[in-house]
Amino acid sequence: MTTITAADVKKLRDMTGAGMMDCKTALTETNGDIEAAVDWLRKKGLSKAAKKSGRIAADGLIGVVAKGRVGAVVEVNSETDFVARNEQFQTLVRDITGLAADAGGDLKKLLSATYPGTKNNVETHVQEMVATIGENMTVRRTSAVSVKEGVIADYIHNRVADGLGKIGVLVALESAGDEPTLFELGRQIAMHIAAASPVSLDIDAVPADVIEREKAILAEKNQGKKPEVLEKIISGGIKAFAKENCLLEQQYIHDTSKTVAQAVKEAESRVGSAVKITGFIRYALGEGIDKKEEDFGEEVRKLAGGGR
Known part of the structure; x- marks a missing residue:
């Protein structure tokens, strides 16, 4: 069996920009043949995805999920609003958001979670979707809140589909009181947060x-x-x-x-x-993305696991 060295993986990664694990898999599948591994990655669309990762992905969607006493928010970016309105992209964001509560606000954990209906993790599936849809995409950030007793109320502003929009808010309310009434209060406060954009609780x-x-x-x-x-x-x-x-x-x-x-x-x-x-979370789409293209491109590569 051909031995795949770290140097071989790095060389292939430098040539294609693909992720480390994808490069290792490609070399294993091609018995260590670098050129054949490049073709293997191209056929899988992974090399193509890497080339797109330098482009700014400042549009996209915010996904919000509340599961009982745990809630999470995710921002998934695309390059254009056209893709954000694409049903495939919306399904992608909704599926990733569905995993976010279990990730507990840990982006690395979310990216390594198995994407529903596949054997790939979220990171790899997003790279494959880049090749399919034709735009750079990245899971930019995620946060979570929870309560021991009470409710997590959610609100989406500029909603484009169930649980998806341009601003996403979660509010954690601790209480032993009536949950439907508590949730309605939380929803009203979440609407306030969307409009007033507080920086902290107190x-x-x-x-x-x-x-x-x-x-x-x-x-x-x-x-x-x-x-x-x-x-x-x-x-x-x-x-x-x-x-x-x-x-x-x-x-x-x-x-x-x-x-x-x-x-x-x-x-x-x-x-x-x-x-x-x-506690509360307020995500506004593209918030903080005001940097130079090359700086954001590097951030995208790191989030996608392609940083050097």
Whole structure:
């Protein structure tokens, strides 16, 4: 039996851009013949998929799934909205999203999960779909939330199909109260999150570097003020930041006379028990994809398992 060395796999990978495991399989199937392995990969469409991986995939769909007390969100990118409206692509995103809850927000675990109805993992199946559909695609990110008791409420904005759209939101509500009523409350809060785009649950959850940056900006704007005055200005500025950016402090879009925290408190009588928002996820399609083409191409290759 021909011995396949790491050097052979790397050489084939450098020639084709295909994944490590695909290169190893190709060499095994062709008894170590590099040129034959290149043809093998081309026939499988894997080399073609690798060449497309440098192109920006900034469109696509957000998939959302809620399974009992666990929920997950996935972003799968394509190059154009035309493909995002393609039934094959929608099926791909829906199937991947269906695996996301078990992956628990771990992208590597999701990519290595077996794609439904095949022997391939998600990563390999996506590469094959690139060759079939003709556009670069990538599973960009995934996150998950869960509750011990209560519900996970979901919401899709700009919905294009069941569980698929341009903005996906999940909200985790801990409560021993009536679940249908609790879910309806969660759905309303999820709609608020989609519209208001909070950065965190409360001020304590805002990263320390963000708070320090806000303080530095306030200090810069108010140079020359007495220390005690500056301290009050900064304190007031951070409170204003929380009202604009922290979910519990934001004005509730369904009733702007109250905050989200007040709305949740008032809902407890309807739910029949105390209610606590323990977490949320908000994915907006293409969020953060504003980099140069070559930088994003490298990110795509790494996510697809093709980074060097």
